[in-house]
Amino acid sequence: MKIEHICETLRKENVIQSKNIHFKKLNGGSSSEVYLVDNTYVVKLNKKEVIEEEVNFLQKYQGVKMLPKLIYTNLAEAYLVYEFKKGDTCYPRKNKQLLLEDLVNNFINKYEMVSSNQTWGWSSSPTDSWHRFLLDRVIDAKEMLKDKLLDNDFSIILTLINKKEKENNDAYYIHGDCGVHNFIFHNNKLSAVIDPTPVYGEPIYDLIYAFCSSPDDLTKETIEAASSHLIKGNKSGRDLYEDVTIGLFLRLATCLRHHPADFEDYMKSWKYWREIVAK
Structure with missing residues (x-):
């Protein structure tokens, strides 16, 4: 599944409003393919069963502020979209x-x-x-x-x-x-x-x-x-x-x-x- 196709789908579904969509690939760990879209959304692709498990967790705890808000799901094409949280994964070894x-x-x-x-x-x-x-x-x-x-x-x-x-x-x-x-x-x-x-x-x-x-x-x-x-x-x-x-x-x-x-x-x-x- 190409990110260009996903972005076009998100635009058609009114998830993304901008006509000129910008994206960049992020470090997605060992198995996921992850993209930052318009500095606002994270698109994550993986096996359908992996995506489904994550979707279930995010839906279960949708009120927990520490978790990103789930925006869109497409299990048929094995990807999800959630809000981008500002920051990085560089652990500051302080306290x-x-x-x-x-x-x-x-x-x-x-x-x-x-x-x-x-x-x-x-x-x-x-x-x-x-x-x-x-x-x-x-x-x-x-x-x-x-x-x-x-x-x-x-x-x-x-x-x-x-x-x-x-x-x-x-x-x-x-x-x-x-x-x-x-x-x-x-x-x-x-x-x-x-x-x-x-x-x-x-x-x-x-x-x-x-x-x-x-x-x-x-x-x-x-x-x-x-x-x-x-x-x-x-x-x-x-x-x-x-x-x-x-x-x-x-x-x-x-x-x-x-x-x-x-x-x-x-x-x-x-x-x-x-x-x-x-x-």
Whole structure:
């Protein structure tokens, strides 16, 4: 699908009023094709099922100011249009604690519970439990990390994951890819969250995902301060530390795939958190 054809469709549908439409291609991540149109709209193309999942999320949380407003959808041609949010994705490594607190107060605390706790994991391919979803992700990460970590590291993570089997928490409809790479910053402040990959899970999963998505300030004090603002699914103490350790393990594998230069910094944090949960 060519952007010229899409722009002409948007003009005919009165989504765009100008006769001379200007567009430029943006960095759309690993799979999406993304364009900025007239400095006002973002056009995003991907597989139909991916677009549909994002549309569902944006429609569900259309009143949340941190999310861009959905303007137009064409599932038949696999694209959506949403409002352009001023700013950029360059994460200013200044105060992660304030960033996370802002994220919790203005985004994560807006999440809604799903109607049935029998559905967990990716909304596009759910599983029957949160434990199963996390275990599958850990198994994938283990394969990626097999030459980087000790056998004892894997044993620690499996022990923590297996404790999840006994939990009976509520499932919420959450972002699923809530990292700094999907944050828009304006005047050095968080202004928007984009590109959801929706998950039925615990709100704290998105907080920990954000916490671990950059290697700076991965301290106990930072995540404790941010978690204290959660009004849905808040955790503290050892329960929080164990969830962070699982999240950091998953992040180690992601780092190797996409940001290998950060791996040594993450390993320092891994040793720090491994000692915390070992006590």
